[in-house]
Amino acid sequence: MLILLVALPILAFLAILLGAPARLTAVGAATINLILGLGSIFCWQSKAWEFSLQVLEKPAIHLAFGYIDGMSLVMVILSVIVTLAAVLSGKAPAGSEKLYYGSSLLIAAGAIGAFASTDLFFFYAFHEMALIPTFLMIGMLGRGDRRGIAWKITIYLGLGSLVLLAGLVWLASLAGTFDLREMKDAAGVIDPAAQKGIAALLIVGFGTLVSLFPFHSWAAPAYASAPAPTAMLHAGVLKKFGLYGMLRIAVPLVPDGLQFWLTPLLVLLIGNILWVGLVTIAQKRLDTLLGNSSVMHMGYIFLAIAALIAVPENTLAAPAAIVLMFAHGISIALLFGLADRIERSTGSLDLSDMGGLAKSAPGMAFLFGIAAMASIGLPGLANFSGEVLVFLSAFQDYTPADGLGSVQIACILAIWGVVISAVYMLRAYRNIFQGPAVKSTENAADLTLVDHIPAVLLIIALLAVGIYPNLILNLLNVVKL
Secondary structure, three states: OHHHHHHHHHHHHHHHHOOOOHHHHHHHHHHHHHHHHHHHHHOOOOHHHOEEEEEEOOOOEEEEEOOOOHHHHHHHHHHHHHHHHHHHOOOOOOOOHHHHHHHHHHHHHHHHHHHHEOEHHHHHHHHHHHHHHHHHHHHHHOOOOHHHHHHHHHHHHHHHHHHHHHHHHHHHHHHOOOEHHHHHHHOOOOOHHHHHHHHHHHHHHHHHHHOOOOOOOOHHHHHHHOOHHHHHHHHHHHOHHHHHHHHHHHHHHOHHHHHHOHHHHHHHHHHHHHHHHHHHHOOOEHHHHHHHHHHHHHHHHHHHHHHHHHOOOOOOHHHHHHHHHHHHHHHHHHHHHHHHHHHHHHOOOEHHHOOOHHHHOHHHHHHHHHHHHHHHOOOOOHHHHHHHHHHHHHOOOOOHHHOOOHHHHHHHHHHHHHHHHHHHHHHHHHHHHOOOOOOOOOOOOOOOHHHHHHHHHHHHHHHHHHHOOHHHHHHHOOOOO
């Protein structure tokens, strides 16, 4: 059954190329995928969701899909929710409907394929497949210096992918298999000296794809230039590939190597939170502010991963990372979707050109306010649940008599990021929606009923997990809140 979730967007893309109505086909495929994805929650451990087809005998490579555990399921659910919201958001330029909706479907197919793959080769291959339409969407339909930005992310992510490939091939050769389930048996038997080299490659490779500081400079310009569906799908879903890979592959297979690089990793993630956070405060446009905000929040998830590296027995760290991955994916997709609608209504995303938009567009102001509060970490929304779990995981089994360790010190510094988030997000909300109306906002159109659908879908997900985080924690078989 999981192969349907991967194949349906690809088949819909082919149908669009052959002349099917682009928007209708994309929305239909995304809706069916959402129904199938949510339905799998109730029977995800059934063998019916697994698929395997041998592609190569030696080495044994299979086109294989399955829910390895609850983490795979949560990432697939995130993918199908954001996919439907993405194809419902935005407006395709005249004459570019096939590229606009077809590329969005291919990005979604690549993300779902990566999260659902149980073979290392296709885990990597599906992610690379999703990058191609991302480059095309930015280079052909983006705004600003779109071609320069498209080349920049091509170089950055291309080099990051090559470094990652080297690490994955090295790891697979030592493990003797490409099967992700069988690779777990290699945990603890890989030579510690080799682990250091593999861990370095995985941190740099996955880190570049996740926009880990200082490999992050591609992300904010790319999201600011990208069409709404591309920004929503890449920032909300595809960027979680690197975090998923760290939890799925790096942490269980090269723990000693990651331990060796723990202190540098802590320094880098603090760079994400504090340095990029301060850069975000200085932004003058909403799109670049949201792009930098997305980069900043990756630091919190890396903090949970660092807590797991430091203490492999930590039972809160992995669930904390997964909950925050889900929450960030939903909230940043919502923000980018609404930012696109603001630009279409006012003709600008420059904060200095805004003001008083709440008077002419109260619905937009209300929904953007919820999205902003989620990004800040307001209680009752999913980001709060994830961030609290991250901070708790850093101090799990902490003994005051032993003094503060490096993870605890990093956590204390990271808490200041909450203040930074509040500063830039509340300032942006005030500049856009409050105060007297200006020329660009006084006659701006509010959200239509169709515009409300993707936003409400994402807000429901934020509220559901925020109010009852056990919706995700139950799937991860961990201690519940």
